[in-house]
Amino acid sequence: MNPVNYVYLAALLFTIGAAGVLIRRNAIVVFMCVELMLNACNLAFVTFARMHGGLDGQIVAFFTMVVAAAEVVVGLAIIVSVFRTRHSASVDDANLMKL
Amino acid sequence: MNSLLGLLIAAPLLGAAVLLLGGRFVDRVAPVLGSALAGLSFVLGAILFSNLLGKPASGRAIDSDLFTWMHVGTFKADAAFHLDQLSMTFVLLITGVGTLIHIYSIGYMAHDEKRRKFFGYLNLFLAAMLILVLADNYLLLYVGWEGVGLASYLLIGFWQHKPSAATAAKKAFLVNRVGDIGLAVAVFLMFTTFGTFTFQGILHPSVVSSAGQGKATALGLVLLLAACGKSAQVPLQSWLGDAMEGPTPVSALIHAATMVTAGVYLITRSSAIFNAAPTAQLAVVCVGAVTLLFGAIVGCAKDDIKKALAGSTMSQIGYMILAAGLGPIGYVFAIMHLVTHGFFKAGLFLGAGSIMHAREDEVDMRKYGGLWKKMPWTFATFGLGYLAIIGFPGLSGFFSKDKIIEAAFAKGGTEGWILGGAALLGAAITAYYMSRIMVMTFFGKPRYTTKAEGGTSPEAHESPAVMVAPMVVLAVGSVFAGGFFSLGSRFLHWLEPVTGHSEGHSPVSTGVLTAATIVLMLLGMGLAWFQYGMREVPAAAPRSIWPVRLARRDLGQDDFNHAVFVRGGTRFADGLAEFDAKGVDGAVRGVAGAVGGGSSRLRKLQNGYVRSYAFSMFGGAVLIVAATLFMRAV
Numbered sequence: 229m230n231p232v233n234y235v236y237l238a239a240l241l242f243t244i245g246a247a248g249v250l251i252r253r254n255a256i257v258v259f260m261c262v263e264l265m266l267n268a269c270n271l272a273f274v275t276f277a278r279m280h281g282g283l284d285g286q287i288v289a290f291f292t293m294v295v296a297a298a299e300v301v302v303g304l305a306i307i308v309s310v311f312r313t314r315h316s317a318s319v320d321d322a323n324l325m326k327l
Numbered sequence: 328m329n330s331l332l333g334l335l336i337a338a339p340l341l342g343a344a345v346l347l348l349g350g351r352f353v354d355r356v357a358p359v360l361g362s363a364l365a366g367l368s369f370v371l372g373a374i375l376f377s378n379l380l381g382k383p384a385s386g387r388a389i390d391s392d393l394f395t396w397m398h399v400g401t402f403k404a405d406a407a408f409h410l411d412q413l414s415m416t417f418v419l420l421i422t423g424v425g426t427l428i429h430i431y432s433i434g435y436m437a438h439d440e441k442r443r444k445f446f447g448y449l450n451l452f453l454a455a456m457l458i459l460v461l462a463d464n465y466l467l468l469y470v471g472w473e474g475v476g477l478a479s480y481l482l483i484g485f486w487q488h489k490p491s492a493a494t495a496a497k498k499a500f501l502v503n504r505v506g507d508i509g510l511a512v513a514v515f516l517m518f519t520t521f522g523t524f525t526f527q528g529i530l531h532p533s534v535v536s537s538a539g540q541g542k543a544t545a546l547g548l549v550l551l552l553a554a555c556g557k558s559a560q561v562p563l564q565s566w567l568g569d570a571m572e573g574p575t576p577v578s579a580l581i582h583a584a585t586m587v588t589a590g591v592y593l594i595t596r597s598s599a600i601f602n603a604a605p606t607a608q609l610a611v612v613c614v615g616a617v618t619l620l621f622g623a624i625v626g627c628a629k630d631d632i633k634k635a636l637a638g639s640t641m642s643q644i645g646y647m648i649l650a651a652g653l654g655p656i657g658y659v660f661a662i663m664h665l666v667t668h669g670f671f672k673a674g675l676f677l678g679a680g681s682i683m684h685a686r687e688d689e690v691d692m693r694k695y696g697g698l699w700k701k702m703p704w705t706f707a708t709f710g711l712g713y714l715a716i717i718g719f720p721g722l723s724g725f726f727s728k729d730k731i732i733e734a735a736f737a738k739g740g741t742e743g744w745i746l747g748g749a750a751l752l753g754a755a756i757t758a759y760y761m762s763r764i765m766v767m768t769f770f771g772k773p774r775y776t777t778k779a780e781g782g783t784s785p786e787a788h789e790s791p792a793v794m795v796a797p798m799v800v801l802a803v804g805s806v807f808a809g810g811f812f813s814l815g816s817r818f819l820h821w822l823e824p825v826t827g828h829s830e831g832h833s834p835v836s837t838g839v840l841t842a843a844t845i846v847l848m849l850l851g852m853g854l855a856w857f858q859y860g861m862r863e864v865p866a867a868a869p870r871s872i873w874p875v876r877l878a879r880r881d882l883g884q885d886d887f888n889h890a891v892f893v894r895g896g897t898r899f900a901d902g903l904a905e906f907d908a909k910g911v912d913g914a915v916r917g918v919a920g921a922v923g924g925g926s927s928r929l930r931k932l933q934n935g936y937v938r939s940y941a942f943s944m945f946g947g948a949v950l951i952v953a954a955t956l957f958m959r960a961v
Contacts, residue, residue, distance in 0.1 A: 250941055
């Protein structure tokens with residue numbers, strides 16, 4: 229199969245993720261969309277590695293996974309604590325930083 | 328002898344310190360102590376004078392280097408004094424007349440609460456004036472110059488509970504500041520040009536000429552500005568009339584021995600500079616000629632005896648400045664007139680003070696009249712001073728003023744005729760206004776009713792001996808000083824080594840000039856007698872024609888100053904304030920407003936919605952990618 233198709237898929241997944249981040253209000257869903265974007269990137273990295281015959285892309289994909297795992301830990305902790313205090317998982321309710 | 332020079336100044340300075348710092352403990356001794364220290368200063372001056380006389384004419388000078396005042400890099404200023412014939416003349420005049428005025432004040436100020444301060448200030452005045460004339464460099468001279476300004480301020484405003492006196496003191500101080508700026512600039516210029524302040528280092532024809540004509544002219548003009556301030560010359564004359572608010576002995580001191588003579592001293596001392604700058608000299612003679620007429624005209628219109636005498640002082644100083652501006656043909660006569668004027672003007676002022684003392688400070692001459700019978704001593708001494716100032720043949724003024732008129736004609740050319748004419752005209756007006764004062768004060772019927780007759784005025788009486796004695800001494804000086812100085816050109820030979828002298832060639836012979844002066848003097852006297860002696864003097868000043876009204880208002884000097892400087896200054900300040908409010912503040916406020924407005928708009932971006940931040944990031948990322956791709960494509 230033509231590896232370019234994977235790139236298209238990656239682009240599609242990224243777009244879905246980005247749209248979800250911009251549009252959805254539920255923090256959990258936004259978070260999942262972020263994961264989706266990260267994984268779309270991973271797919272693109274791996275695909276490009278395959279197309280160019282190098283290993284760099286695959287190595288970076290591992291880095292991304294590690295970062296994503298760490299981010300999930302911190303992010304979920306924040307979401308849980310916000311939910312505890314505000315009884316809502318909506319990102320629009322967490323707007324105390326606004327002037 | 329050198330140490331005596333320091334003592335000469337130290338005596339009145341010590342007096343000032345003791346009297347002003349001593350508090351009430353010295354109240355009782357104040358008048359005597361102050362007078363004694365002034366007298367001591369005079370005695371020291373006399374000793375130094377006899378010492379100078381013992382030396383050969385060319386080497387008559389005593390120097391006394393007290394200490395180094397400032398020494399920074401190449402800048403060096405010494406507190407050093409230099410006594411030569413010129414400063415010796417001033418020292419004797421200042422301490423001599425000053426002492427007499429001190430003694431007179433013992434009587435005049437006998438009932439004043441603040442006698443101690445008064446004598447302290449008088450001593451301070453003498454000390455400052457002595458520093459001024461004895462300094463051997465311009466920087467130290469400036470110290471004395473400012474000291475004189477300070478002392479005059481304190482004394483003119485001595486009765487500061489009167490608002491008019493407080494205002495007059497401020498006016499004198501402020502107008503003097505204008506002149507002081509001139510001297511300050513002169514000192515700066517001297518240091519940048521010659522690298523020194525000392526008379527020895529600057530006042531030499533070769534040194535001055537090495538600086539170039541332009542520098543010499545500039546120096547001459549700023550020195551003239553300084554002299555105008557202290558000597559009350561046009562255009563800085565306006566303070567002198569108001570300075571009459573001070574006690575009368577102060578007026579006598581300011582007008583005869585100190586203060587107003589400082590300008591003449593400055594110009595004569597700086598003769599080397601003026602000799603090298605004909606333009607500056609021309610300015611000096613113009614100022615002198617204008618002032619001598621200005622003061623004389625103002626003197627004609629005043630009913631206040633002290634203000635009339637003040638106009639007269641201005642006019643006489645104008646003569647001296649005129650003579651000093653004539654160069655080597657005039658310097659000696661300027662100083663000679665200064666000394667004789669010191670005698671008769673001090674005498675006249677003390678006489679006026681004596682009259683005021685007898686009449687409870689009444690100064691309006693229209694309320695005098697017939698005083699000669701009541702106050703014979705005052706009448707005699709005032710009368711002799713009067714004859715001296717109008718230049719009655721044989722008296723002091725006759726010798727000194729005639730010499731100046733002659734020198735003015737000797738200037739040569741059209742200039743000589745104009746200056747000489749002005750001086751001659753001034754002599755006629757002098758005779759008129761002085762006769763007017765004399766007639767209105769002493770002759771005619773008394774124009775007041777005493778308490779005994781049911782009126783309000785006290786009975787006039789002769790002043791105590793302590794006041795009369797100085798007047799007598801001054802009257803003797805007024806009569807004989809001029810003749811004594813002229814005998815064998817004594818004064819000329821005495822002063823010549825310092826100021827230099829050259830004989831001018833008058834286009835009019837001396838005899839004709841003398842005759843003209845006498846005729847004009849008689850004319851002036853006659854006119855005054857006709858106007859005030861033969862007719863009744865009205866108790867209130869008549870409305871009169873406009874020139875008289877103008878002269879009563881000091882020829883509009885205050886109106887002019889008000890219109891030009893006060894109004895102009897106010898407008899300028901208003902304009903600046905408006906510029907500050909609208910221009911400077913406007914710019915600052917505009918910038919602040921723009922930043923504030925911009926940021927409050929920018930703030931709206933910070934809406935707290937994570938989605939919108941994410942959208943900004945997304946937009947930014949898209950932009951960067953787009954830009955990168957675009958750059959690649961190009």
